Amino acid sequence: MKQSLSLKLTNKLVLTLSLKQQLALLLLPKIELEQTIKTELEENPFLEELTNIEEEYEPKLLDLATPSFEDEDWTLDKRLAYKPTFLDSLDLQISLEFEGKDLQIAKEIIGNLDEKGLLSISVEEIAQKLNESFEKVEKIRQKITKLEPTGVASKSIEEAVYTQYLELFGEDELAKKLIYEDIYKLNDIDYLKSKYNVDEETLKDKICNIKSLKPYPTYGLDVDETKYIEPDIFIYDLGDRFEIKINESGIPKIQLTNRYKRLISKKELSEDTRKFLEEKLQKAIGIIKGIQQRRENLEKIVNVLVEKQKDFLRKGKEYLKPLTLKDVATEVELHESTVSRIVSNKYAYTPLGTIPLKAFFATKLQTNQGEISTEKVKHLIQQIIEKENKQKPLSDEAISKILRKDFGIKIARRTVAKYREELNIPDSRKRRVAK
Numbered sequence: 001m002k003q004s005l006s007l008k009l010t011n012k013l014v015l016t017l018s019l020k021q022q023l024a025l026l027l028l029p030k031i032e033l034e035q036t037i038k039t040e041l042e043e044n045p046f047l048e049e050l051t052n053i054e055e056e057y058e059p060k061l062l063d064l065a066t067p068s069f070e071d072e073d074w075t076l077d078k079r080l081a082y083k084p085t086f087l088d089s090l091d092l093q094i095s096l097e098f099e100g101k102d103l104q105i106a107k108e109i110i111g112n113l114d115e116k117g118l119l120s121i122s123v124e125e126i127a128q129k130l131n132e133s134f135e136k137v138e139k140i141r142q143k144i145t146k147l148e149p150t151g152v153a154s155k156s157i158e159e160a161v162y163t164q165y166l167e168l169f170g171e172d173e174l175a176k177k178l179i180y181e182d183i184y185k186l187n188d189i190d191y192l193k194s195k196y197n198v199d200e201e202t203l204k205d206k207i208c209n210i211k212s213l214k215p216y217p218t219y220g221l222d223v224d225e226t227k228y229i230e231p232d233i234f235i236y237d238l239g240d241r242f243e244i245k246i247n248e249s250g251i252p253k254i255q256l257t258n259r260y261k262r263l264i265s266k267k268e269l270s271e272d273t274r275k276f277l278e279e280k281l282q283k284a285i286g287i288i289k290g291i292q293q294r295r296e297n298l299e300k301i302v303n304v305l306v307e308k309q310k311d312f313l314r315k316g317k318e319y320l321k322p323l324t325l326k327d328v329a330t331e332v333e334l335h336e337s338t339v340s341r342i343v344s345n346k347y348a349y350t351p352l353g354t355i356p357l358k359a360f361f362a363t364k365l366q367t368n369q370g371e372i373s374t375e376k377v378k379h380l381i382q383q384i385i386e387k388e389n390k391q392k393p394l395s396d397e398a399i400s401k402i403l404r405k406d407f408g409i410k411i412a413r414r415t416v417a418k419y420r421e422e423l424n425i426p427d428s429r430k431r432r433v434a435k
Contacts, residue, residue: 024168025290026297026338029345030232033294034251037287041252045277046284050253086117086218093147096325096340096361098140105130105140109153117152117217118160146337148344152217158183164213174198175206186210231349233302233357237314242306246295247349254291256284297342300332305360312360313351318379320362322371328361365409377409378419385425390433396420 028036041047087110094106108130114120119141127137144153150167151160162179165172174196178186185191186207193203214220236243264277305328311319329336343357362373384402388394394402396416403409403416420427 025287026294027341027344028294029347030230030247030251033291037252037254037291040283040287041254044280044284044287046256046281047254047287048257050255087113090144090147090152092358093340094144095363096358097143097147099363101132102140105132105137106144109137109141109144113153115218116157117149117154118157119153119155123155147340149214149217151214154217157216160217161210161213161215165210168213169209172206174202175210178206179210183210229347229354231354232346233298233348235302235306235313235348235350237351242310242313244299244302244306246298248295251291254288256288294342297332297334297338298346301328301334301339301342302348302357304328304331305357309360316352317359317375320360320373320375322363322365322373323361324363325361365411372409374419377403377411378423380407380409381416381419382423382425385420385431388431390431393428393431395428 025033025036041049090110091107094103094110098106105126108126109119112119112121112126123138123141124134126132127134130137141153145151145159145163146167151163154160154163158180161183162176165175165179169175177196178192182192182195189200189203192207193200196203231247234245234247236245264274264281269277305323306313308321308323308327312321325336325339329339332339334342346357347354348357362375365372365374365377380403381399384394384399395413397413399420400411400413400416403411417427425431
C-alpha cells in the first residue's frame with residue numbers, strides 16, 4: 001500500500017467558553033437570567049455593575065416594562081403561569097415539531113414514557129404497531145430527545161445523560177465512555193485514571209460536568225406546584241399598533257471591568273492563575289454578548305409573532321392563524337431549533353393575560369379556502385355542538401360531515417373526537433338530554 005500526505009478541509013463547530021455562555025443565556029427566562037447575572041457578578045472578577053446610570057433611565061425602564069401592581073389590568077390572576085402537565089408540555093412541543101404521520105409516531109412515543117421520562121418499550125415494538133420502519137421511528141425518537149426536558153424518550157439513563165451533555169458541552173469521547181461504561185463509578189478516580197489513562201485534572205473536569213446534569217429527564221420537575229411568573233415580554237395594544245418591550249427590570253446593568261485586564265498580561269503569573277483569569281474573561285464576554293443577543297432575538301421573534309397573530313391578541317384563540325416554528329425561523333433567519341429553544345419557558349404579558357410564547361403557534365389544516373389553524377377548527381366544533389339539538393346530539397362523524405360541507409374542512413371522525421376531548425366536551429351519548 002502506497003502512503004501519501006494529503007490536506008483536507010473540514011467544517012467543525014468549536015464551542016468556546018464565551019459562545020457556550022451566550023447560548024445558555026438565550027434559553028433563560030427573565031427570573032433565571034436575573035439570578036444568573038447576580039451570581040456571576042459575585043464570582044467573576046471581570047464583571048462589574050453599572051451604578052452611575054442617568055437619573056431618567058430607570059424611571060423610563062420601570063414605566064415601560066413594569067405595570068403598577070395597583071393597575072386593574074395587572075391583577076394577580078394574570079400573573080399565574082399556565083400550568084401544563086409533563087405530557088401536555090411534550091404534546092405541545094411535538095405538535096409544533098412534527099406533522100402528519102410523523103406526528104402520529106411522535107405521539108405514540110411520548111405515550112409510552114415511564115415516570116422518569118424514558119421510553120418504556122422498544123422502538124421495534126412501536127414500529128411494528130404502527131407498521132412503520134424501525135429507521136423512521138428511531139429518527140423521530142432522536143428528535144424528541146432534543147426537546148424539553150432534554151433527553152426525554154431516551155432508551156436508558158446513560159443516553160438521557162449524554163444527550164444533555166451534548167447540548168451543554170458538545171461532543172466528547174471521554175465523557176461518552178464515562179457515561180455509557182462507568183456512570184456508577186464516577187467517584188472511583190483511581191480506577192478511572194487507570195482505565196482511561198488520563199490525568200486527574202482532566203478526569204475531574206469531565207466528571208464535574210457529568211454530575212451537573214439531571215440523572216433522568218423528569219428529575220426535579222414539579223408539575224403540582226402553582227408558580228407565579230414574571231413575563232419576559234410586555235405586549236401593549238395601542239389601537240393602531242402594538243408596542244413590545246423586553247422586560248429587563250431588576251436585571252443588573254453590567255460591563256467589563258478594567259481591574260484585572262492588566263493583571264492577566266503579567267509574565268509572572270502562574271499557569272493556573274492565568275488559565276483561571278482567561279476562563280473568567282471569556283465567560284464575562286459571553287454573558288455581555290449573550291444578554292444583547294437574547295434581547296435582539298427575542299425582539300425579532302416577538303415582532304413576527306405579534307404581526308402574524310394580531311387577531312388572536314385582540315379577539316381570542318379562535319382567531320389564531322396557522323404558524324409554525326419553520327415560518328418564524330424563516331422570517332428571523334434563525335434555525336428552527338434555535339427559535340424553539342428561545343421561546344421555550346418564556347412568557348408574554350398581553351391583552352389576553354400572561355401567556356407562553358408557544359401559545360402564538362398553531363399547526364395547519366388544509367381547507368378549500370386555504371390553511372386554517374387547529375384552534376379555529378376546535379372553535380367551530382364547539383359552536384356546532386352548542387347549536388345542536390340536545391335531544392338528538394351530533395355524533396363525531398356527523399360533525400366531521402358538517403365541517404366538510406359547510407366550511408370545506410376535511411378531517412376524520414377520530415380527529416373530531418380528539419379535538420372534542422381536548423375541549424372537555426363529552427360524546428353524543430352523554431350530551432343527550434331527555435324530553
